[in-house]
Amino acid sequence: MPTRTDPDDDTLMAAYARGDSAAFEQLYARHQAGLYRFVRRLLGSALAAQADEVFQDTWLRVVHARTRWQPQGATFRTWLYTLAHHRVVDLLRRSGREVAIDAHEGEDGEPWQPEAQAWQHWPAPAAAPQEQAFWRRAGERLLLCLEQLPLPQRSAFLLHHDDGLAIDEVARALEVGFETAKTRLRYAMSKLRTCMGAYLAPQGESR
Amino acid sequence: MSRPDDGVPHDAWLRAALRHAPDADAVPPPALSEVILRQARAAAAADTAPARPAPAPAPLGARIAAAWSWLGRPPVAAGFASVMLAGVVGLMWWDRPLEESLPPRDAAIPAAAPAAATAPPPAAVAEPPAPPAVEAAPARNADRPAQAPAATRAPAESAAGATAARDEREERSRAVAALSKAAPVAPAPALRRAASTDAATPSPLATLRNAIGAQPERWRWQRDASGPRAVEAALPQWLARAEAAAGTRWSADPADAATTRGDALVVQLWFDGRLHTTLRLDAGGLVVEPAGGTRQRTDWPAADAAALREALDQATR
Numbered sequence: 186m187p188t189r190t191d192p193d194d195d196t197l198m199a200a201y202a203r204g205d206s207a208a209f210e211q212l213y214a215r216h217q218a219g220l221y222r223f224v225r226r227l228l229g230s231a232l233a234a235q236a237d238e239v240f241q242d243t244w245l246r247v248v249h250a251r252t253r254w255q256p257q258g259a260t261f262r263t264w265l266y267t268l269a270h271h272r273v274v275d276l277l278r279r280s281g282r283e284v285a286i287d288a289h290e291g292e293d294g295e296p297w298q299p300e301a302q303a304w305q306h307w308p309a310p311a312a313a314p315q316e317q318a319f320w321r322r323a324g325e326r327l328l329l330c331l332e333q334l335p336l337p338q339r340s341a342f343l344l345h346h347d348d349g350l351a352i353d354e355v356a357r358a359l360e361v362g363f364e365t366a367k368t369r370l371r372y373a374m375s376k377l378r379t380c381m382g383a384y385l386a387p388q389g390e391s392r
Numbered sequence: 393m394s395r396p397d398d399g400v401p402h403d404a405w406l407r408a409a410l411r412h413a414p415d416a417d418a419v420p421p422p423a424l425s426e427v428i429l430r431q432a433r434a435a436a437a438a439d440t441a442p443a444r445p446a447p448a449p450a451p452l453g454a455r456i457a458a459a460w461s462w463l464g465r466p467p468v469a470a471g472f473a474s475v476m477l478a479g480v481v482g483l484m485w486w487d488r489p490l491e492e493s494l495p496p497r498d499a500a501i502p503a504a505a506p507a508a509a510t511a512p513p514p515a516a517v518a519e520p521p522a523p524p525a526v527e528a529a530p531a532r533n534a535d536r537p538a539q540a541p542a543a544t545r546a547p548a549e550s551a552a553g554a555t556a557a558r559d560e561r562e563e564r565s566r567a568v569a570a571l572s573k574a575a576p577v578a579p580a581p582a583l584r585r586a587a588s589t590d591a592a593t594p595s596p597l598a599t600l601r602n603a604i605g606a607q608p609e610r611w612r613w614q615r616d617a618s619g620p621r622a623v624e625a626a627l628p629q630w631l632a633r634a635e636a637a638a639g640t641r642w643s644a645d646p647a648d649a650a651t652t653r654g655d656a657l658v659v660q661l662w663f664d665g666r667l668h669t670t671l672r673l674d675a676g677g678l679v680v681e682p683a684g685g686t687r688q689r690t691d692w693p694a695a696d697a698a699a700l701r702e703a704l705d706q707a708t709r
Contacts, residue, residue: 201432203439204436204437204439204440205436206432206433206437209429209432209436210429210432213425213428213429213432217419217420217425218418218419221418221419221420222415222416222418225415226415237420237421237424240420240424241424241427241428244428244432245428245431248428248431248432248435249435251435252439317412320409320411320412321412321414323405323408323409323412324410324411324412324413324414324416325413325414326409327406327409327410327413328414328415345400345402346402346403346406346407346410347407347410352399352400367399367400370400374400374403374406377403377406378403378406381405381406381409
């Protein structure tokens, strides 16, 4: 994340559009890890081998569109994830996988509500070192649960929880409305909690 | 952690699970990052390259120095010297006849003879064969048709013409030009007669007298059926007298023409035991008949003929 003394993403992108390659290097260093992780988790284990291609193609889109880019409402980071999302959707379609666009509705038409009972036995997020093994297993399980989510919910959850975008930024990145983004996010969180709660044994039983 | 204005707070447990996922620390391969950064730098360089201001033109002195250093390079200097040499040679030959620029060729001179021989003027065809002395003239004369008397002086000019080669070449050029212009035109009768006279000008008696005077011991004479006798002073003196009486009035005498008049006095001249010349003196003139050569005749008045006959009779008695 940039410090207060570092130029923001939009300034760097504008500098790169004027031919300052060092500005691009700063942008790349700032977002390369988060974007790479986002692409890998969107593609899942089945298409993990395509992550490098999508990642490179996303950055080359940035390079080619440098002179046309203008910060009109969306930040550089939002635009960057939008490009990556488009590339992932294209790849999934080319691979023959169905990409559900309207996947935020539950069977009964109501958003899923989490059950507080399943979480009461989990350790606190700020766990002690002796709880690292538990969270590593939780992380592995979460990746499996993410692959079970539809792509819109998966992308909304990752942008919001992993990359730290606000709901409105998630909406811009996914090119949907604010409420749609929020609904997708709530569905994703509910399904993930259910998936995670069914896998993880209560803290007292696991030890 | 969660944003109050989002309406959907972050789930701390899910975020903790994401942070501890096996791919939490995944980064793109260094080679992939290098490829992306290289392409980004190349694109930026392409954008900035056309925007660079054009370099200011070098000052005049620097440009001259650069040109001089360029000329100083061996390949350039050699090429420049070759061009200069070719220019100088070209200027030396400028406006000169092409023949002068070529090496001298003697074969070019007789080459004009066949051209003259293939298209001789009508007068030359009608003329009888020239006497032996004329035939011995340089081949260059054969190139010249029946022309003005000045043209017949060419041998003398040629003898003296060991002068400058340039004058000789110019003379040749003029002769060839005159030949090409005069060939189609038939010469006038008066000119033809003059040419015939001039062609007989070298008196056969003078040639014979000079030859005897040079080596008298090798000569013999014979009159009628008498045997050969050594040449004494009387015979050359008679030849000189007859030569003076004949002057230039010599003409060819065809072999099949019986031109002798009356009883002729015949004197044969032998050189090293071989018949060289036969003299036939009749009432009207003298016929000189070289062995194997062309006979020539001269006529003179009857009084002169009688006196010369008497003198020859006494000289060969």
